[in-house]
Amino acid sequence: MEYKPLRYAYFTGCVAKGTCPELHRSTVELCKVLGIELWEMTGATCCGAGVIHDENPELQIALNARTFAMAEGQGMDIVNICSTCQQNLGQDAKALRDHPELRARINDILKDSGLQYTGNVTVKNLLWVLVSDYGLDRLAAKVTNPLTGLKVASYYGCQLLRPVDETGYEDPDNPTSFDNLVRALGGTPVDYAGKTRCCGFHILSVNENTSTRMAVKRLQEAEEAEADIMVTPCPLCHVSLDAYQPRARKLHDAPGKMPVVHLSQLVGLACGIDPGSLELSRLMVSPKKALAAVVPA
Amino acid sequence: MKSVLSVQRFIPEIDEAPHFESYELDLPDEATILDGLTYIKENIDDSLTFRRSCRSAICGSCSMVVNGYSKLTCKSPIAVELRRGRDEIVITPMRTMRVIKDLVVDMAPYWQHFRDVEPYLQPDPNKVPGKMEEYVVLPEQLAPSRRDLNCIQCAVCYSDCGVTEVSAEFAGPPALAKAHRFVTDPRDSKRRQRLEKLVDLGLWDCAHAYNCMECPKHVNPADAIADLRRMSIAEGITDNLGARHSQAFTENVERSGRLNESALVPETLGYTNISALLPIAPQGAMMALKGKMPLPIFHRKVDNYDEVKKIYAAFAKTSEDKE
Numbered sequence: 001m002e003y004k005p006l007r008y009a010y011f012t013g014c015v016a017k018g019t020c021p022e023l024h025r026s027t028v029e030l031c032k033v034l035g036i037e038l039w040e041m042t043g044a045t046c047c048g049a050g051v052i053h054d055e056n057p058e059l060q061i062a063l064n065a066r067t068f069a070m071a072e073g074q075g076m077d078i079v080n081i082c083s084t085c086q087q088n089l090g091q092d093a094k095a096l097r098d099h100p101e102l103r104a105r106i107n108d109i110l111k112d113s114g115l116q117y118t119g120n121v122t123v124k125n126l127l128w129v130l131v132s133d134y135g136l137d138r139l140a141a142k143v144t145n146p147l148t149g150l151k152v153a154s155y156y157g158c159q160l161l162r163p164v165d166e167t168g169y170e171d172p173d174n175p176t177s178f179d180n181l182v183r184a185l186g187g188t189p190v191d192y193a194g195k196t197r198c199c200g201f202h203i204l205s206v207n208e209n210t211s212t213r214m215a216v217k218r219l220q221e222a223e224e225a226e227a228d229i230m231v232t233p234c235p236l237c238h239v240s241l242d243a244y245q246p247r248a249r250k251l252h253d254a255p256g257k258m259p260v261v262h263l264s265q266l267v268g269l270a271c272g273i274d275p276g277s278l279e280l281s282r283l284m285v286s287p288k289k290a291l292a293a294v295v296p297a
Numbered sequence: 298m299k300s301v302l303s304v305q306r307f308i309p310e311i312d313e314a315p316h317f318e319s320y321e322l323d324l325p326d327e328a329t330i331l332d333g334l335t336y337i338k339e340n341i342d343d344s345l346t347f348r349r350s351c352r353s354a355i356c357g358s359c360s361m362v363v364n365g366y367s368k369l370t371c372k373s374p375i376a377v378e379l380r381r382g383r384d385e386i387v388i389t390p391m392r393t394m395r396v397i398k399d400l401v402v403d404m405a406p407y408w409q410h411f412r413d414v415e416p417y418l419q420p421d422p423n424k425v426p427g428k429m430e431e432y433v434v435l436p437e438q439l440a441p442s443r444r445d446l447n448c449i450q451c452a453v454c455y456s457d458c459g460v461t462e463v464s465a466e467f468a469g470p471p472a473l474a475k476a477h478r479f480v481t482d483p484r485d486s487k488r489r490q491r492l493e494k495l496v497d498l499g500l501w502d503c504a505h506a507y508n509c510m511e512c513p514k515h516v517n518p519a520d521a522i523a524d525l526r527r528m529s530i531a532e533g534i535t536d537n538l539g540a541r542h543s544q545a546f547t548e549n550v551e552r553s554g555r556l557n558e559s560a561l562v563p564e565t566l567g568y569t570n571i572s573a574l575l576p577i578a579p580q581g582a583m584m585a586l587k588g589k590m591p592l593p594i595f596h597r598k599v600d601n602y603d604e605v606k607k608i609y610a611a612f613a614k615t616s617e618d619k620e
């Protein structure tokens with residue numbers, strides 16, 4: 001069957017180029033194998049993460065309008081690999097689409113740099129691209145290393161799903177895309193209470209105690225559902241759940257180990273990419289034991 | 298329309314732990330979750346206990362957790378839950394608060410958070426109009442708080458918030474939305490004091506999870522919280538971690554267009570704040586060992602960085618013009 005070529009303006013976000021370089025590299029490897037063409041937006045700024053928005057909403061919108069104008073210039077939609085990027089880019093894209101007077105005001109600022117944004121860019125997370133644009137049947141056909149028997153806790157998290165008016169891809173009270181993707185990879189999705197609840201990342205540097213308590217709760221909920229592994233579409237969730245996991249468990253006296261991999265790493269493994277190229281060794285909690293049965297030695 | 302409601306039952310004085318009872322119902326297609334519970338109480342088991350009154354999304358009494366998400370049950374059709382493909386509709390009491398019986402929770406902590414934000418107008422005594430005058434407030438002056446005014450105190454957002462779930466100190470979304478209603482009221486004289494107090498009540502503890510944006514009355518407290526944060530920085534209330542983090546973040550991005558993560562933590566806490574930096578140093582070292590702590594000095598600027606400078610400059614100029 002002939003498929004139409006998929007090309008995206010690839011918005012890496014800051015964390016996949018900083019704290020989680022394995023996310024960027026595994027995404028590039030995966031897209032190569034799947035034949036998804038990525039035009040990396042090396043000129044794009046930070047999405048603002050809602051933090052710039054807290055201080056100055058229009059400054060964040062202007063920075064993101066510049067990013068949209070670059071994608072629009074290439075005639076491409078944006079793919080991102082972070083729920084916070086998705087939420088903030090999605091929200092700001094909607095604001096610029098729905099409010100012509102705001103768009104005019106922002107374009108007035110961009111004019112100086114020879115940029116204009118007309119409101120025609122769609123922002124998609126990699127999860128949605130895999131499920132809807134690429135298609136799960138097509139993905140299943142690429143699986144050479146099925147995740148048979150692996151119990152996977154898909155962590156949708158919060159910002160990928162809400163606010164539903166701005167970013168809505170699916171029902172935030174009953175999301176199914178991620179579990180369907182796990183099934184297409186041959187794995188077994190587990191249902192657990194925390195799958196759409198917050199990891200606490202956004203208050204990690206403001207209130208570490210509360211933030212890590214939230215992360216520990218999510219890890220424990222996945223443990224209670226007997227998951228072998230968690231998988232996240234967002235590097236910020238990954239920082240909270242993996243990079244900070246040993247510290248969070250220590251702070252709240254919650255012993256245990258729950259490996260957490262990136263979406264691109266899990267799909268990459270199922271598609272036969274070697275664990276070295278996916279940089280699994282960078283994870284704080286080693287997924288080796290959990291993946292022993294499905295990863296070729 | 299056939300459905301099965303699986304309802305959590307619990308009498309703390311008698312039962313060791315909560316248990317579930319299932320009820321098979323056959324109700325009209327338009328029946329709500331609350332209709333289902335009322336049917337059970339009137340026809341199957343009159344000991345089932347839950348709060349309800351108006352059945353019209355006005356009184357805010359009938360909030361519960363339905364299949365894992367807090368809802369105003371009079372506004373939640375059974376049919377919607379059936380379409381989500383679950384065999385049973387699982388109904389549990391709201392989160393965070395102690396169960397009194399079955400689906401009724403003790404809302405005392407919720408109301409305490411409201412009292413903490415002083416949810417009443419505090420006008421300047423010198424500006425209060427005389428006996429035969431009125432205090433004219435134009436509709437546009439109340440526009441910022443229009444959504445806040447719709448709150449019916451149903452506590453759906455309080456129950457679904459990921460932060461209130463683990464922190465009793467956090468004021469929570471509804472109390473902060475109520476605070477926003479008075480901070481933005483032109484008749485109130487305590488704007489700055491209110492904003493200062495809100496910092497202590499957890500203004501910066503909101504984690505942007507946006508559960509509260511599923512508000513049955515479209516109050517959407519997360520927007521109110523973001524607006525309070527903006528006003529608090531504009532008011533110069535910046536001697537706290539939350540405001541410093543926000544300001545450091547915005548300045549950090551200005552320097553290269555991209556966030557320089559390794560620099561953000563010391564910038565937020567303060568480079569000389571050894572007592573705050575020392576406890577997290579081992580975490581930094583562990584991340585560095587895994588190649589997760591890029592050196593801040595090797596941080597690349599985005600292409601055409603001068604465009605970013607121009608955007609920042611445009612906003613610096615607007616704020617100067619305002620002053």
